[in-house]
Amino acid sequence: MGPRLTIDDQSEPSGKVRTLADLAKIAGVSAGTVSRALAGKELVNKTTRDRIQLLARQHGFRPNQMASNLRTQRTGVIRVVIPLGHDRRQHISDPFFMTLLGHLADELTECGYELLLSRVIPDQDPDWLERMTNSGMSDGTIVIGQSDQFDTIERVAQDYTPLVAWGNYRKGQAHCAVGSDNRLGGRLAAEKLVASGARKIAFFGDTAGIEIASRLEGARKVAEIVHLPTHLAVDEMDADIASNLDSMDPAIDGILAASDLIAMACMRQLRERGIDVPGDIQVIGFDDIPAASQMSPPLTTIKQDIAVGAAAMVDILKRRLAGEKTGSVVMPPRLIERGTTRIG
Amino acid sequence: MGPRLTIDDQSEPSGKVRTLADLAKIAGVSAGTVSRALAGKELVNKTTRDRIQLLARQHGFRPNQMASNLRTQRTGVIRVVIPLGHDRRQHISDPFFMTLLGHLADELTECGYELLLSRVIPDQDPDWLERMTNSGMSDGTIVIGQSDQFDTIERVAQDYTPLVAWGNYRKGQAHCAVGSDNRLGGRLAAEKLVASGARKIAFFGDTAGIEIASRLEGARKVAEIVHLPTHLAVDEMDADIASNLDSMDPAIDGILAASDLIAMACMRQLRERGIDVPGDIQVIGFDDIPAASQMSPPLTTIKQDIAVGAAAMVDILKRRLAGEKTGSVVMPPRLIERGTTRIG
C-alpha cells in the first residue's frame, strides 16, 4: 500500500506551516528570530525581517495567540458579562443593554481589545464573578448592570482591580461603577409628572435591581408613588401591567416606567383600553433607547447617554489596567420632553 | 531592614495559591494529581480527590484556562463575528443582529461555550476572517451576516470547517449558511403588496449585502419595482428616505423595506409628510423584530425566526466540530399581516 488514503492523513498538500518553528525552518533562522521579526522588532535585520514577514504571508501563517498569551501573561481580551440576576430573560429584549454592548464593542475594538461575552445566571452559580476574573482568559472585566449582584461585585472588587461595572453608585462602595444618577433621574421624572398635573402616580418596575430601586427612591422624594412590580421579560411584562392597570381603583393619571421598554408596554396596554396618552394618563420612561423617539406619540423619557457611558467604562478600565486608581463616574441623566406628557 | 515594604511585594498576605503546583505543595501531592482531582477523574483516590477539591475551594483556586487550552488544543470558545461590510454603522442600531446575538449567547452558554465577539471592518483588513480562524483563540466561528463578504467566507471555508454563517444560501456554495430564503421572502412581500392593490412599488435598501439583493430579486419576480438605495445607519437612513420620497414623480403606493428598521424610518418620514399608511401608501418590512408589533400601526412584515436560526447555527457548528459534514439550512420566512398593509 502506498501512503495515500491513510485514515488520519490530515496534513496539507505541501506541509502546512503552523508554528514559529515551522516557519523558522523554511526561513533558515531560529524560532526566536521569527518571533521578533513578526513582532516587528527593530532588533532584527530589516532584510531578514521583511523576508520572514513575506514568508509568513505566503504561507498564511498566524502565530498562536493562546501560546503567546500564556507566555506574556497578557490576553488582550476584556470580558463583558451580563448577570441575569433578578430577571433572567431580560437580555433578549432589552435594547438598552444591547446598545451599550454595541458601543462597548466599538470602543474595545478601537483600542485593540477582544471582547469575551458572558451571560450569567448568578443563582445557579454564586461563584460566577470569581470564575470569570480568575480564569486567566481576560485582562479585565466589565459588568453590565449590577442587577441584584451588588454584594458579589463588591466582594470581588476587594482584590481584583481591573473591574468596572455599569450601574448605580452607592456612597462608599469599593467597586468602580459607571452609570447615571438614578435617584436624580427618578426625581426629574416625578417632578415633570407633577409639574404637568399628575396627581396619582404609579411606578412600574422591579426594584430587585438596585438601579431601579434608586429611581423609585428618587421619585418618592417628590411625590407619593405607588409601586407596581413589573417583570422585565417582555411576555410577563405585558401581563403584569395589564393586571395592575385593571386593578387600580382610584385611577392613576401618571406612569413612571423604570425603563423605556416598560413604558412602551404600558402604552400598548393603555391603547388597548382606549385610554388617551397624555390626555388621561401621562407616561414617562427611562433610558431613551433609539425606539423611544420613534413611537407615536414619541416617548418622554429620562435619557442616559449610553455612548458616553461606554467610552467612560473602557477608558477607566484601561487606566486601571495601567495601575492607576480610579473612582466611579456618576453621569447626570436628562429629561427629554416628548409627546407622552403634557406641557407645563 | 525587614522584609516589609519591598517594592515588588505583590504576594498575598498568606501566600496566594495561583497554580496547580502551589496547591499541590500544600496538599502534599504532585501537580499531576491535583490536575486529575480537579478534573474529577476517577483515577485518583476519592479521598484525596475530595481533599484537593476542598482545598481548592478554600483557597479560591481556579486553574488557568489559557494554559489548559494551550495544552489540550481546545479552547471552549466560539468566535462570533459581525462584518461591517457595506455599511459599517449598521450594528449599533440593528436590533435584528442584536437579537440574533442574544440567542446565540443563550445557546452557546447552554452547551458550555464562551462567546468571543468581534466586530470587523473588512475594507480595513481583507485578511479578517483568516486572522480570526487561525488565531488559536477559538474552536469555531460564526459569522453574523455575509454582508458583501460572500467571497471571503467562501475562500476561508475551503480549508476551515468549523464555520457557519448567517445569511443567504446560493446554490453550490462551499460554506455552510443558515438563513432565510430571502428570495422567497421578497416574493411574499411583493405578492402581498400587489394583492392588496399596490401599483407602484419601491424597494428601500442597500443591495450591496447579498441577503438584501436576494430580497429585491425575489420581489421582482412578481412586480416591477424601483430600487431606492438606502443606507443602514440610522442617521443617513432618514435622509436617504426623505430625499427619495420627495423626488418620486409618479407617486408610489407601496413600500417594500429591506428591514423593519428601514420600514420604521419610512413610516416616520411618511407621517411627517402627512401621508396615510396604509391608506395612501402600504408598507411592509422584513425581519419581524420585537418592535415591529409595537408600532402604530403595527408593521406588516416578513418574519425570520431568529431563535430557531440561532439554535440551528449552534447545532450545526457543534456537529462540524465533531467532524460531521453538514449542509446549509434555508428557512422559510413567513408573511405577518398587520396594520401597515390593506386587506385583500
Add this chain to the structure above:
DNA sequence: CTGAAAGCGCTAACAC
C-alpha cells in the same frame, strides 16, 4: 493510585 517528565507554541533573557 500517584509521581516524574515531556511538551502545547510562543517570548524574553542571556549569550555570542
Add this chain to the structure above:
DNA sequence: GTGTTAGCGCTTTCAG
C-alpha cells in the same frame, strides 16, 4: 543581529 535556553501553567503519557 541572531541562536540558545528556560519557562508561562497546565495535561497526559509512562513508570512504578
